[in-house]
Amino acid sequence: MDIFVQQLVNGLTLGAVYAIVALGYTMVYGIIQLINFAHGEVVMIGAMVAFTVINALAAGSMPPLVVVLIGTACAIPVCMLVGYAMERMAYRPLRSAPRLAPLITAIGVSIILQHLAMLVWSRNVMAFPQIIPLTTYGFAGATITSVQLTIVGLCFAMMAGLAALVYRTRLGTAMRATAQNPQVARLMGVDVNRVIAATFIIGAGLGAVAGVMIGTYYGVAQYTMGSVLGLKAFAAAVLGGIGNIPGAMVGGLLLGVVEALGAGYIGDLTDLCRYGLGPEESCADGGHFILFGSNYQDVFAFVVLILVLVFRPSGLLGERVGDRA
Amino acid sequence: MLLELKGLEVNYGGIRAVKGIDLEVREGELVCLIGANGAGKSTTLRAVCGLLAARAGSVRYAGADIAGMPVHELPRRGLVMVPEGRGIFGQLTVEENLAMGAFTRSDADIARDLERRYETFPRLKERRGQTAGTLSGGEQQMLAIGRALMARPKLLLLDEPSMGLAPRLVTKIFEIVREIAAQGVTILLVEQNARLALEVASRGYVMESGNLTLAGGSAELLANPKVREAYLGEAAA
């Protein structure tokens, strides 16, 4: 069962990052019922900015951890600014337009950001400098790296921080009130525009950190990395119940695990030789004829998305169903 | 004059819902605005709060022209509305709803005011940690009023606080309205329950399809044959 535990560890790592990205989708959806398809691009920009800074500083004498921290510290404000700017320039003018208009605009913003990133950083893959000494720890027959531990720990800390913000502070209460009834929130003295802007900024800040983490995990960053990651996080948000904050956390973790276990077992399960169906020359002497290998990993998120939309559109923790999606 | 409407007109698209009304509320008064369903009462209140833009006319509050002022600015100035249908945040707890009422405040007395609300509405104290959506209609109305009081209003606009409540609760709500007024809060009360409204208010206005057709002291309006026939359910004398 080593592979099971190992994939569980890998899945939880990725899932924690998906959860952080999914929070950006779900918070914005909760407050203005917009699926901000450009959020994945914000995550990408976070990774690109951080990688640029980290590569520039890698040759110096600073300790690796400090370098990564500085990179992240630069990525966060840039992403927050991007998040704020898109709300202000692209979505706010369409606040009272029919639902489809901001949705199409979001896709447009996503394309624009992606191509701006291409102009700034070129089409080339940026590699993460080999500066972090990788320590691995044995754990129930599996191994977990220091990077994985850091990612998981940081994600959980961010989730706890966000939960505290949303459920324990004045701004958080105003955010939830605005999400439920913006007109009445205004009557209570809430400047709804500011609350919406704050939501975009917080989501983008989380996205920036997620971008650095996913980039560090895979060791590469590229201007296209936001699309699939964004779609997966969106799937995670839908799985948990779009608009529902704990849902995004649960959905992200669950999706990461499903994806990792799926990738771990799909090869075995689609090995036609197991079922006596494979061509003889391949299956001879315990050979394999694998239909789908672990490169089909990305498929699981979308299978999950489709299943949720068909069987439980409100998601695992969502209550509100209806015309909203 | 705390609130002064002059020639106020409000449209929904091409439909004129309020057709040029003059209305005044002096400091310390409890004034009611009565009229049938669809007369334009809620539209008037929404225009005062800035939720709807006036097409013509002026809205002055505490000496300032407030037409075009952002909605969220008004509670800071003591103008607070309890909207029709209560506008409770159903997924927030009772206490969070009350806290939202004090959103514009940052003084040290908020906790004391919260205790005061709980003294007035013990049911809310029992349910302080419960989500407000689980409250009964009467409790939700108490919460809506309590929440508005948390802002320490100078002028309270109440839009049909008795709507949809059982008779016993209606009486209770009017008692509460009277108490709030006795504490010095100026109130503009919109009601379809004309008799009870006129009994608590000192003056009243009657609204009919976007116009104010009658105004006067409560006793005078209660005695007016037109009012008796149209709003108090009595046959013409």
Ligand SMILES: Nc1ncnc2c1ncn2[C@@H]1O[C@H](COP(=O)(O)OP(=O)(O)O)[C@@H](O)[C@H]1O
């Ligand atoms: N959102 C709206 N859009 C269009 N017409 C409306 C809207 N709200 C109210 N009206 C119309 O405006 C008129 C006045 O409504 P309202 O102010 O709600 O009346 P009242 O509160 O006195 O019952 C009614 O004819 C009503 O149909």
Ligand SMILES: [Mg+2]
């Ligand atoms: Mg009304």
